[in-house]
Amino acid sequence: MDKTESDLDLPQVRTQNLDLYYGADRVLRSLNFDIPRGCVAAFIGPSGCGKSSYLRCLNRMNDFISGARVEGRVLIDGEDIYASGVDVIALRRRVGMVFQKPNPFPMSIYENVAYGPRLFGVKDRETLDETVRSSLEGAALWNEVKDKLNTPGTGLSGGQQQRLCIARAIATEPEVLLMDEPTSALDPLSTSRIEELIRDLKSRFTVAIVTHNMQQAARISDYTAFFLLGELVEYGTTSQIFTVPVDKRTEDYITGRFG
Amino acid sequence: MRKFFDKAATLVFWGTALALGALLAGVLGFVANRGWSAISWEFIFEPPRDGMTAGGIWTPFVGTLELIVVSMAATVPVGVGTGLYFSEYATDSFFTHVLRQSIRALAGVPSVVFGLFGLSLFVIFLGFGSSMLSASLTLACLSLPLMVTASEQAFRAVPQDYRDASYALGATKWQTIRKVVLPSAASTIITGVILSIGRVAGETAPIIFTGAAFYTPDVAQSLFDEVMALPYHVYVLSTAGTNIEATRPLQYGAILVLVGLVLGISSIGVWMRTRLTREK
Known part of the structure; x- marks a missing residue:
């Protein structure tokens, strides 16, 4: 895709007057904010505040929930992903996702990473080998698994499995990487490895991450959005949100008065 | 008191499991004991002779294998396809509810009714005649409810996480089913x-009217030949043979081979299953 200079200056993900309904429930209320290219945006807030639902709007995974309905617009690279005629399959290729629980397929490590490229018709062995290697390197897993690529991905430790899922997600070379509490099922050591990885990844991808852990948001993100009851209470640079929050509710939440 | 009930419950369940095991061992032991003397190479590889009072069971043995293969060739694709439909495509509607209930009801239909159904549909209406094809298709109908239910359960047991991961990578529904759901459910x-x-190997009633031969000297060569089958052969020998007492060893021998065949196929299946599971 050709990108002009001005395209690159635009925020990569623009959310405009976004409402999400599950049946009659209004889960997200008039969200408006932009995520700039090549940065990490963290979404924080108490359980049920809508941050995960929002994340799933960005690759239209909410389409699978019956009764889910979206109003407003989400622009990724200037294209409204909810416009009629949008190819959802192509969208999901541009917007990768890593889930809360590590969910490698019951296949070999190699096949897990090659899954995405194979979907799009890559058959050439050398190309696949190269993609698998570079993706595993990108996910800081290559050195640990290079000698056992044909062993099951499910045989790895939890932290390794999650890095395998990251490798699998970046193997399709997305532009945006969504992460839904990617470390909540992991031990502290694995968590810090993944956090390190996320900081590296933003040079290549725009990362949107949902986290329950405020320290994590503070450590790894450039921008932070605070959600409450389906509303975006406050959005700004992470340092601003954590040091001089404008809204009283943000301050209460990050200082641990509720949540 | 609570402890007593706990102990009693353990004992009861352990006892029932033991009783089941003992029952199986008893049946196998009885059959093996009576039939073992009849087993020899000739018994398996020679057709029945002298009005079926001598010779072996080659013809019904091969016939049963043929019936298994042809009926599975019909029932597995249809059963797995229907299971796939129920698990992945069907929505909760009145129509699918009725479909589900019908399949459940079908599982409870006596096998002789399937036999009569096969007679009227395959043998007469479709004109396949009394043949291996009619008998196999009747057996396929009989095992279809089991196949549908088993594959639906198998597909439902595939974690949603796998599907989510696949969709999130840009897979279509069919790609997800083919590359993730089917292999995981295999x-x-x-x-x-x-x-x-x-089930199919041991049935007699459905094939009596549809394609089982009382006696044929040759193994069935085409789908439209009649076949001898082990269970029907045993039934014939023990009820309508020319010399029922004299053929007792043959009867038990044939049962032993049938049981061995089914157990053999089961163990191949178990082996394949553990291999598939291990690959994960």
Whole structure:
């Protein structure tokens, strides 16, 4: 895709007057904010505040929930992903996702990473080998698994499995990487490895991450959005949100008065 | 008191499991004991001779294998396809509710009714005649409910996480089913196939009217030949043979081979299943 200079200056993900309904429930209320290219945006807030639902709007995974309905617009690279005629399959290729629980397929490590490229018709062995290697390197897993690529991905430790899922997600070379509490099922050591990885990844991808852990948001993100009851209470640079929050509710939440 | 009930419950369940095991061992022991003397190479590889009072069971043995293969060739694709429909495509509607209930009801229909159904549909209406094809299709109908239920369960047991991961990578529904759901469900589906084979191999009633031969000297060469089958052969020898007492060893021998065949197929299935599971 050709990108002009001005395209690159635009925020990569623009959310405009976004409402999400599950049946009659209004889960997200008039969200408006932009995520700039090549940065990490963290979404924080108490359980049920809508941050995960929002994340799933960005690759239209909410389409699978019956009764889910979206109003407003989400622009990724200037294209409204909810416009009629949008190819959802192509969208999901541009917007990768890593889930809360590590969910490698019951296949070999190699096949897990090659899954995405194979979907799009890559058959050439050398190309696949190269993609698998570079993706595993990108996910800081290559050195640990290079000698056992044909062993099951499910045989790895939890932290390794999650890095395998990251490798699998970046193997399709997305532009945006969504992460839904990617470390909540992991031990502290694995968590810090993944956090390190996320900081590296933003040079290549725009990362949107949902986290329950405020320290994590503070450590790894450039921008932070605070959600409450389906509303975006406050959005700004992470340092601003954590040091001089404008809204009283943000301050209460990050200082641990509720949540 | 609570402790007593706990102990008693353990004992009762342990006892029932033991009783089941003992029952199986008893049946196997009885059959093996009576039939063992009849088993020899000739017994398996020679057709019945002298008005079926001598010779072996080659013709019904091969006939049963043929019936298994042809009926599975019909029932597995249809059963797995229907299971896939129920698990992945069907929405909760009145129509699918009725479909589900019908399949459940079908599982409870006596096998002789399937036999009569096969007679009227395959033998007469479709004109396949009394043949291996009619008998196999009747057996396929009989094992279909089992196959459908087993594969639906297998597909439902595939974690949603796998599907989510696949969709999130840009897979279509069919790609997700073919590359993730089907392989993950394969081992459970194989269990369903084994159960179906066990059912099909042992049935007599559905094939009596549809394609089982009282006696043929040759192994069935085409789908439109009649076949001898082990269970029907045993039934014939023990009820309508020319010399029932004299053929007792043949009867038990044939049963032993039938049991061995089913157990053999089951163990191949179990082996395949563990291999598939291990690959994960």
